[in-house]
Amino acid sequence: MTESHAGAARPVGVFDSGVGGLSILRSLRAQLPAESFVYLADAGFAPYGERGDAFVIERTRAVVRQLRDVHEIKALVIACNTATAAAVHLVRTEHPDLPLVGVEPALKPAVALSRTRRIGVMATRGTVNSGKLRALHDSLKDQAEFILQPCDGLADAIQNHDTAKINALCEQYTEAMAPWGGLPGQVDTLVLGCTHYAFAWNTLQALVGPDVRLIETGEPVARQTRRLLEAAGQAQADDAPGRVTLLTTGSQAPLEAAAHRWLGL
Template identity: 60%
Template sequence: MSTAAASADNTPGAADRPSRPIGVFDSGVGGLSVLKALREALPHERFVYYADTAHAPYGERGDAYVLARSQAVARELVEGHGAKALVVACNTATAAAIHVLRATWPDLPIVGLEPALKPAVAATRTGCIGVLATRGTLASRKFQALHAALAGQARFVLQPCDGLAAAIERLDTPEIVAASARWTVAIGRFGSEPGQIDTLVLGCTHYPLVSPQIAALVGPQVTLIDSGEAVARQTERVLRAAGLLRPPQQADDCVRLHASGSTATLRYAARHWLGTAVV
C-alpha cells in the first residue's frame, strides 16, 4: 500500500496509547464527512485517515471483497500506524466487516456506522422517510435488520443511488448535480403533507459532502440526517470508557492522510471539506 506520509505511532507499550491516533477509513473521500464530525467532537485527538482509493467504491462491491479490503486497511492502520481505535467510516464496510475486525482485535475500540434510521424516526412528522444509500448498504443484513425493526414506526422509501458516490469521489460537479437530481426525483415527493417525505437519510458517507446540493433539490421543509455526529459521540464514549482520550495539552491540528492509490484527490478533498492542515 502506498501512503501519503510515514508514521511513527506504532511504538509498542500501553502507556503511550492515549497519545496515539484514531484510525479512520473508507473506500475514498466519503469518510471525510465522518472525520469532520470526529474532529469537532474530539479536537484534541490525532487522526490518521485511510482512503482505499485503488479499490473504491465499496458500495458497489460484494461483501467478500469489502471484507478483505477492510481487513487489509485495518491492519495497516493498527499495525502500521499504531491506531488506538478504529472508526469504520463506511456503511458498507461496517455491514460486511466490523464483526470480523472486532474478533481480530478484541481489545481495540472499533466504532462503525449504520444509516441514521432511528434519528429519522424521531424527526419525521409525516411518518414518511426517504433513504439514499448504495446498493451494498441497502442489501446488507445489518441494514435490513434495522429497517425491519423500525418498519412499524414509519414508512421508509429506499433509493439506491448508483454513480453518486463515484461522482463525489471524482469531484465531478456536473455529474454530482445530475446524479443528485436523478435519485431525489426517483425517490418520490417531498413536503410536509401526509404521505410526503419530510425526512431524508443520507445513508452513505459521501452524501453529506454534497448536502447543500441535495438540500436545494428537496426543499427547506425536508430534514437531512446523517450518521457523523452520532459516530463522533460514540467514539468519545468508548475512548473515555477505555481511558484512551488524549490529554488536551498534546493537541495538534493535523490530519495524516494515506491511500492505496493516488493521494492527490484525497488531499484536495480534505483541504476543501476539512479546512485543516494535512500531511
C-alpha cells in the same frame, strides 16, 4: 511518559473507501480536537458500494491490519456504511481489544424526527442490499415507511468532484423518492446513508426543499468515539491540537484536494 499516557498519544484510525469518510473526520476533529487521526482512503479499490461482501471484507481486513501494524492506532472508526455492513462484526471478533465504531444509516433518528412517517434513505447498493440494513429496517417498519434508494455512481461522482454528474444523479434519485414536503403522504426526512453524500448536502437540500430534514451520521459517531476512548482510559488529555495524517491506496492528489476543500487541511 507513563504507559497510559503513551497509549493516549497514539492516533485514532479512520477508514473509508474514498473521501466520503472525511465527513466523519470533520465531526471527529470538532468533538476531539486534541486527538491525532490517521485517515486511510482505500481509493485504489473503490467504489465499495457496488462490490460484493467478500471483496469488501477482504479490503477491510487488510486496511485494519495496516492501521494497527504500521500506525499503532488506539481505536478505529469505520467511516464507510458499506464496510460497516459487510465487515464490522468480523473486525470486532478479530480485534476484540480495539475500540471500534462503525456507521449505519440513521433510520432510528429519522423516525424520531419525521412527522409524516415517510422517510427517504439514500445509500449505495451494497448497503441497501445488506443484511444489517434489512434487519434495522425490519425492526422499524411498523413505525414509519422507508423508501430505500440505491444510488449507483453517486459516491464515485463525489469522490471525483464531478459537479455535473453529482447534480444529475442527485436529481434522478430524489425524483425517484418524491413527493417531498411536510404534508401527509410526502417524504419529510432524508437519511444520507453513505458518508460521501454529506458533501452533496446543499445540492440535496435544494432539490427536496426547505421543509425536509436531512440526517447524516458524523456527530453521533464522534460522540460514541469519545465515549469509547474515555471508557478505555485512552482519551488524549493534552490541549495541543492533534495531527492528521492522510493516506490512500490510490492517487494522493484527490484526497489532499478534498481534505483542503471540505476540512480546510
